[in-house]
Amino acid sequence: MTITKEQVLQALGNVEEPDLKKDLVTLNMIQDIHIDGNNVSFSVILTTPACPLKAMIENACRNAILHFVSKEAVININMTSRVTTQKNTGVPGVKNIIAVASGKGGVGKSTVAANLALGLAKSGAKVGMIDADIYGPSVPIMFGLEGARPMASQVDGKTRIEPIEKYGIKLLSIGFFTDPNQPVPWRGPMVSTAVKQLFNDADWGELDYLVIDLPPGTGDIHITVTQSFPVTGAVIVTTPQNVALADAKKGIGMFMMPAINVPILGVVENMSYFTPAELPENKYYIFGKGGGQKLAAQLDVPFLGEIPLIKGISDSGDAGKPTVLEEDGPMTAAFVKMAERVAQQVAISNAKALSAENIVNN
Numbered sequence: 001m002t003i004t005k006e007q008v009l010q011a012l013g014n015v016e017e018p019d020l021k022k023d024l025v026t027l028n029m030i031q032d033i034h035i036d037g038n039n040v041s042f043s044v045i046l047t048t049p050a051c052p053l054k055a056m057i058e059n060a061c062r063n064a065i066l067h068f069v070s071k072e073a074v075i076n077i078n079m080t081s082r083v084t085t086q087k088n089t090g091v092p093g094v095k096n097i098i099a100v101a102s103g104k105g106g107v108g109k110s111t112v113a114a115n116l117a118l119g120l121a122k123s124g125a126k127v128g129m130i131d132a133d134i135y136g137p138s139v140p141i142m143f144g145l146e147g148a149r150p151m152a153s154q155v156d157g158k159t160r161i162e163p164i165e166k167y168g169i170k171l172l173s174i175g176f177f178t179d180p181n182q183p184v185p186w187r188g189p190m191v192s193t194a195v196k197q198l199f200n201d202a203d204w205g206e207l208d209y210l211v212i213d214l215p216p217g218t219g220d221i222h223i224t225v226t227q228s229f230p231v232t233g234a235v236i237v238t239t240p241q242n243v244a245l246a247d248a249k250k251g252i253g254m255f256m257m258p259a260i261n262v263p264i265l266g267v268v269e270n271m272s273y274f275t276p277a278e279l280p281e282n283k284y285y286i287f288g289k290g291g292g293q294k295l296a297a298q299l300d301v302p303f304l305g306e307i308p309l310i311k312g313i314s315d316s317g318d319a320g321k322p323t324v325l326e327e328d329g330p331m332t333a334a335f336v337k338m339a340e341r342v343a344q345q346v347a348i349s350n351a352k353a354l355s356a357e358n359i360v361n362n
């Protein structure tokens with residue numbers, strides 16, 4: 001029996017994308033079908049290279065061909081991706097803006113933002129990061145870029161700031177333009193103008209994700225960023241203590257206010273438990289257990305993961321080489337998993353927005 005393209009499409013029409021709840025053919029995720037005798041090859045276009053369900057979807061496709069088309073089929077699947085977007089982000093070439101925020105200071109928001117950006121890049125995505133934490137910019141230290149000054153270039157007759165590239169991502173920090181030894185005595189409007197320039201006057205090129213490290217709390221910069229650019233969603237970082245959780249709740253409340261209205265991609269609980277390097281199986285929940293997860297459930301937003309309290313995370317941040325850059329280990333695994341969950345929520349959010357738009361337009 002000869003295998004046909006129609007049979008392959010029909011079989012793959014039985015494979016559902018678990019997050020988007022539609023089959024891969026309807027979602028236009030199957031391309032480049034080639035058949036040569038029993039050899040069947042095709043590409044599956046995922047919504048992000050950081051898709052945590054990649055292996056599961058590949059397996060389901062394989063089983064569908066073997067079950068519905070032929071047990072003899074020799075299957076070759078190219079798992080690839082095209083990151084989705086839902087609207088013009090206001091920054092040409094940038095598909096998704098992800099804001100990383102925290103209610104309280106010092107909970108590890110910048111550490112999470114840096115490892116999120118690098119975790120997404122590790123999966124193959126094109127990533128940029130803006131450090132908009134005017135009161136304590138962390139990117140210069142965390143990326144070993146103290147004293148770095150971005151260059152200016154001319155693009156289409158306009159002067160553009162060239163983001164600095166390090167570890168495969170593009171970076172701009174308010175700290176590249178200020179003296180680290182001096183406080184920044186800027187008034188609200190000056191801060192807003194400076195932050196907007198990091199978006200508008202920079203040559204970001206094509207990016208799948210632009211991660212924004214916001215200052216702690218809820219203030220001018222949050223309002224400037226969320227009102228000037230259509231942010232895809234916000235990631236809220238907290239630690240397990242009640243004081244941090246209460247402030248995280250306020251932070252989430254701000255993004256949910258009708259005037260701001262930014263989708264919450266989820267909650268990350270940082271410093272969830274302590275693990276000694278010599279006893280990696282032991283987890284000590286020194287600040288209490290499950291607070292971040294409960295908060296997420298209470299506010300009906302996704303929980304994006306627990307990040308352990310490990311000295312290495314702090315050491316690598318101070319040494320200018322965020323921990324997710326390490327090949328493997330529990331710290332890398334925790335951050336990669338978190339980055340995958342964030343990418344997954346971005347894809348879900350984009351799909352929801354697009355289907356809402358289609359309903360409106362039809």
Ligand SMILES: Nc1ncnc2c1ncn2[C@@H]1O[C@H](COP(=O)(O)OP(=O)(O)OP(=O)(O)O)[C@@H](O)[C@H]1O
Pocket residue numbers: 102104105106107108109110111112133136138215216270271307308309310311312313314315317318
């Ligand atoms: N999971 C962790 N394990 C160990 N140390 C951590 C962890 N997360 C963050 N740290 C350390 O805690 C300190 C504060 O982290 P970070 O600067 O990321 O916090 P922040 O919330 O961005 O602070 P700020 O309020 O200044 O913006 C840093 O020294 C960082 O290296």
